[in-house]
Amino acid sequence: MAKHTTSEAGRPKTIEPRLRQELEELVAEMCKALNEPKRLMVLYALAERPRSVGELAAYLDAPQSNTSQHLAVLRDRGLVDVERRGNRVIYSLRYPKVIAAIDLLREVLNEEIGRQHQLRSA
Amino acid sequence: MAKHTTSEAGRPKTIEPRLRQELEELVAEMCKALNEPKRLMVLYALAERPRSVGELAAYLDAPQSNTSQHLAVLRDRGLVDVERRGNRVIYSLRYPKVIAAIDLLREVLNEEIGRQHQLRSA
DNA sequence: CACGAATATACGCCAGTACGAATGTCCGTG
DNA sequence: CACGGACATTCGTACTGGCGTATATTCGTG
Structure with missing residues (x-):
């Protein structure tokens, strides 16, 4: 494992980039x-x-297998809850904040689209 | 400004999946x-x-070329502003909301990590 | 105008991933 | 307990994306 080269320089205001990268x-x-x-x-x-x-x-x-694959990704990331109900498997959203985050990105998208439109018409 | 997506009562609850997919x-x-x-x-x-x-x-x-490549991605997505200053090129953040969105995801991440820890100790 | 610094782009390579088809697993029912 | 339905997983393939190397472009300076 390569040690950090300049580990003894004074503490910068931002946290160690190495740790930051992992975060x-x-x-x-x-x-x-x-x-x-x-x-x-x-x-x-x-x-x-x-x-x-x-x-x-x-x-x-979409085909069933494809859907299952996507659900597996969301499940592994811990974004959905799973509950077996008889023959079926019921998925539900675990963190409403995720939707809030996506909504924020959607707002940005709207601004950006408006911006591009404005540039074209200029 | 950003229009509020008022859930109009008369509308079908979900929009056409085809259009939804493109969005x-x-x-x-x-x-x-x-x-x-x-x-x-x-x-x-x-x-x-x-x-x-x-x-x-x-x-x-990271090497300069790699950094430039990442900046190109952000630039193409319209997430950063570019300004040439003499010999250099100065990048800046265009949408603070993007940071807000990421912060939200970070909160979710914290909850999820706590959850997993809780599961392991059970 | 030649030169070097700062940045961008082109290219080839490798890892990751979405997809469909096929197969495996779990459950309710007769 | 055999069968069918609902879902998960595996496998091979095609595509995408990140990386480093090398090269091009732009700008300031002498």
């Missing part, structure tokens, strides 16, 4: 769960109410 | 800009103050 890694991992349109649709669908896999597959107009 | 595609594109630790670090660094490419490269402890 951001975790956030990035969470963002990776959100960079897929179908997964976003799933999250919004679950924000309304819990749904079964088949329901979500129909909603996405 | 989410755009949001997903924006998330793709955030799913890279170094890009997140860049955004936070720019949230403090505008910085040049060399400065950011040093901060990331």
Whole structure:
């Protein structure tokens, strides 16, 4: 393991970049769960109410296996709750804050689209 | 300003999935800009103050070309502003809301980490 | 105008990932 | 306990994205 070269310089105001990198890694991992349109649709669908896999597959107009794969990603990231109900498996949204975060990004998107439109018409 | 998506009572609760898919595609594109630790670090660094490419490269402890590539992604997504100052190019954060969104995800991350810890100790 | 510093881009390589098809697993029912 | 339905997982393939190396571009300076 390579040691840090300048570890004894005075403490900078920002935290050690190495640690910072690992921290951001975790956030990035969470963002990776959100960079897929179908997964976003799933999250919004679950924000309304819990749904079964088949329901979500129909909603996405995607094959069952594909839907299950996307749900597995969200499950591994801990973004959804799972509950077995008889023959089916019901998924639900665990953190409403995730929707709030995406909504914020959507607002930014709106501003940006307006900006681009403004540039074109100038 | 940003229009409020008032949940109009007469409308169907969900919009056409086809259109919805395209909308989410755009949001997903924006998330793709955030799913890279170094890009997140860049955004936070720019949230403090505008910085040049060399400065950011040093901060990331990454080669110049790599830094430029990441900046190109942020630039293409419209998340940063660019200004040429003499020999250098100064980047700055365009939308503070992006930081707010990431902070929200960070909160979710904290809850999730606490949750996992709790599960392990049970 | 030649030169060097700062930044951007092109290219090839490798890892990661979404997808469909096929298969495995769990559950309720007859 | 055999069968079918709902869901999960595996596998091979095609695509995408990040990286380093090398090269191009832009600008200040002598």
